[in-house]
Amino acid sequence: MSYLKPEDWVPADGFTLEPAAEIAVKNEMNNLILAGPGAGKTELLAQRACFLLQTNLCPTPQKILAISFKTDAAENLKKRVELRCGKELAARFESRTFDSFGKQLLDRFRLGIPIQYRPEKDYSIIFNQREIRDIATGYITERHPNRPNWQHEINFNILYKRLAEENLPIFEDGQDIYTWILVRLWDILVHGRGKLQSTLTFPMISKLADYLLQVNPMIKRALQLTYSHVFLDEFQDTTNLQYELVKTIFLGTSTLLTSVGDDKQRIMGWAGALSDSFERFNRDFNAGQIDLTQNHRSAPRLIEIQNVLAKIINQNATDARVSSQNSDQEGLCQVWNFQTHLDEATFVAMSIASRIRQENVSPRDICIIVKQQEHIYGNAVINELERLGIHARIEKEYQDLIAEESVQLIIDFIILATGEKTHDSWIKISEILVFVNGYDLEHDHIKILKMETDLNDRILQLRVELKQLPYDEELCKQGINEIIKGIFDFIGLERLFRLHPKYASGTYFSQTIKEAVEKLTIAYLKHLDWNRSISDFLGVFSIPIMTIHKSKGLEYDTVIFLGLEDDAFWSFNSQTLSDMCAFFVALSRAKQQCFFTFSASRETLRFGEIQVRKQSNTTISSLYQLLQNANVDIKDISL
């Protein structure tokens, strides 16, 4: 393989990079790249990876490590790099989530952790703070000499935070009740106690990984030498813990870090995102800062509004500029005022119907976003749309499921057995089979040929099976379940688990499959045609309804935000900046049109009950003020 000289390198696939992006791609320093909505973050990182790999500035066999927050983001980035520079080079590009990175370190080098903090091999993972509370109060049986009733006296939020953040090992200092609890809690959690098996949270996993690298500098060095470059995606969401792990590993080494993020989209504060990650990164890693200014997503009118908002969130924010491809567009943004949420539903449904039917926008390209409680806020609209023959769905129930590798695999098999354009699926499945069987592409021709014949036979059989499903829902579900079981038998469950270790323990795999079976059954019985059913399952025919947090990183032709109201932004006063950012995220999802609704009364969920409540917009008046400043039309709509 011959490498390009850096000066001869041009972006793959005919891309042109704005000057700032060109610097961001080619610069050989630690950099913080500020990339607003539509700046093409993924593309930028993919191009940078290509540049480093194709010029060998990431010298063979060293690698690039890209850390994202979500599995699908990590997958997308990996696929993009493969697309841009080919599989061979992309093999040296590792794209992971923070959680999987930490977990993999811990799992592989678990025995390198001192016994005191060493979890069992098949530890389970809990996500819920409530469970930690139960374990702390239920399993710490030792009496505290001075504070026997600590269970009722301490602030558990502090305990959760310190459980996640305290560096290991933890020493009791005699004064601090929390260290007393933490020492015992860690002991119980990592080793298990009685019926409780070894149990960890992801923050604990991250801490353990950090601890491991402290006690075994050789593993740390191995990491440093393996990765010549590290990308940190969505840097605004980085938590203290994650940042510390990155620092532990890479501070003061020759590994170059590229962080990409947008402080205007910092909405993960509740999940522990650092409020000053950008400043800290600049300081600790002596990083340069590069502002990407082009917005390739939105129409000019929408960018105008985004710029107004951006200035309020961060007065130093640079104005985003319209990308040349959108300069002939216009863009539309309005606020719609209603009396009731039923009026709202009727009008919104009609608007959507006309956008789909008259302006030929696909349902998939229209998104309904809410601040929270998508089931409640979206309920009336779903019904109203259904009446007009348009399907809308709560995307959360599908988003994570579809991103699962095991579900992807099922879909590819069904596509192969029933679809017409199946080339991609064939390639994907045979690659997986070659990999799990460990075949050597160069030498195992005969085995691979046989494997492909077997696969073909299996597909033909699958085609028959998929056609013969009963119409009765329960029986159909059983049938699909059997078929899916057959698919995994064909691949070999153990092999699949080896490929995706997350499925190997607990009930995660069976839960995932159960859910997929249910959703596929519904989709199949709806259309009785697998082509359409799969498209339906993937959401091609449906309008997605989701919260702002779930909409991160996505883009739609039209965005309708339901409920720009005080109730939705109930903590606006205490976390103004974070809510501003959320508002910015919602606004910046739209390419062409963005609407905000206000309804004088609406159904909301309070204390577990659905009630109709009067709505106001006084607390968030600054948001309205801002929209007015940007000359957004506010229309009262009565039906």
Added chain:
Amino acid sequence: MIISKLLLRNFRSFGDDGKAITLNNLTGIVGENSSGKTALIHGLVKLFGVSAHDRTLEKSDFHVPKQSMVESIKELDLSIEARIDFPELANSSTDEQSRISIPPFFNQLVVRSTAEAPYLRVRLIGKWTADNTPEGEIEQKLYFVTVAEGISESEADLVSVTPHQRSAIQVLYVPAVREPSTQLRNASGTILWRILNNISWPDDIDETIKIKMEPVNELFNGINGVSQIKSIISEEWKKYHKDTRYQDAKLHFNSSTLASILKKIEVSFSPTHDLGEYSVDKLGDGLRSLFYLSLVSSLLEAEVKITGKSNATLTLLAVEEPENHISPHLLGRVMDNLMNISKKGNAQVVLTSHSASIIKRVNPEDLAHLRIDQSSYTTIVKKVVLPDKTSEAYTYIKEAVRAYPEIYFSRLVILGEGDSEEIVIPRVLEVNNIYADDYGISIVPLGGRHVNHMWKLLNELNIPHITLLDLDRERGGGGWSRIKYAIKQLVLNGRNRNELLKVWYDNGQREAILTDAGLEQFDEYPMTPDCLKSMNDLWIIRLMEENYNVFFSAPMDLDFLMLERFPRAYKETVPRGPSIPDQSKSPDAHFKKINGGIVSALKNEDASGYTYTPEQHELMVWYNTLFLGRSKPSTHIEALLKITDENLRTDMPDIFKNIVQRAKEILERNA
């Protein structure tokens, strides 16, 4: 990066219990024929051989257990596992190396405990299943084992090794026999090819070659004979082939692409006496071997410089019997070459040898000794055990085995105290029709200090041995103390203490075992006739038993023993011997002379020689002249010339007869 351990299970002569061999930068494998040396190297080749063909398992690779009905076996499985360590990781000065060796494998590294350096486990699993063909069906798979050694593993812990990862480690194999030049060429050729293939050739090189070859082809075609052949071929072809496809049959040079040219690249030497060029085939065998081995070394070095990277992170050169085809005086250079290769960060050497000249150049700690266990017919692997590194014995034994590498190949080792044994014993054996060289007997002068370490080493390697010690009666540390020493060392070597120290009191009425304190008292024992009787009849006899094989040159040493047995022959080796004044004529002078002789022979100012006879006292004077005044070996050589085989056989000391008898028994048992 280094393959630090190889674990072979059910592979050829390696049995079901699995055997581990630790490997160093350079590892020497010794052992008799068919003890598993080649199997071991093939194990490496099956893991990391360069060509798919080399890596493919065959039915004969599967170990078939002894006493099993071959026909009834339906399934066999084997595994070959390598542990790979990364010593470069411990030191930041070798980061350059780590940057190449670590990244491909980081995701598969493991540790067992807190401060341990991470390492890698690669395992080949092979499975043979009977089917209708004679070869049966063979499946093989290469995995990373992603749990540390000794930790229970599940199938999920085995992760496939990608071809790309596998090829980061390349084992180049130079077999012992047959065609040294071709096979050596393969080894160096592989690296040469690796480099050439990774040079950034211009994209249009094939086109350029084609254009440049055009005139050659024209020249070629222009020659009368060639064009005739060409037209014949073309016409003949047309007679049979009517299709328009493939209708033109042409004759031209094959080497018109880069790939085909590279295959034919060769080294040539000039100038030669006849003005032509010599290809390497015209060199002598020895020079050729030397040339190729040195090529491997320099190419490994050049690879990074030329292609900007090492195309294999680790190259392991496995050489069988490097001594083959090479004249002894070149062996040193061959070994230097292999040493140089092994010292590179990206290379490792494993060699097998039957040659003491090769093995003596290998650090004893780098040696592994293979033999076949006679009960199961499977290979047993032993490392050479040296005394603790901090002890004084360490250097001594290390140098000793380095000086006498032949012990590794011996079927019987006779440990003597010094030079004299080395000369006398072979002759003694010879007159009894035991030819040391033929039978694989080594007589080495390592019986003195630290003999227990030698015993440990030989026991570990399961090499039978006989020890001949000087009794040194009345000498410092001799007599009872020497007996005590031998007993103590035998106990240290795991001999049954109760049997070794069994004594009888009260005229054989009461049996007891000597305590440690009792044994210590040996030093204090007097040399009264009673005590001497116990020494001679109990202890010396017991130590000669088969379990111990410790013999004593009594009463003093082998030199004295021979002098006593063959006084004439020995005395005649000096033209003028010592003059001993006549006892009756000048008793004082006589006494003075004799006494002086005793003192020097016994190396002790206060020695009186009271346990020796007057005849022996007189011989001590001769002893001084013959063995202390001149070189022992030359005295023995000269004296032995004067003794006929017949005389030596009949008149040799009894102790030698015992040794001869024992040697015969050992050789017969292991025949």
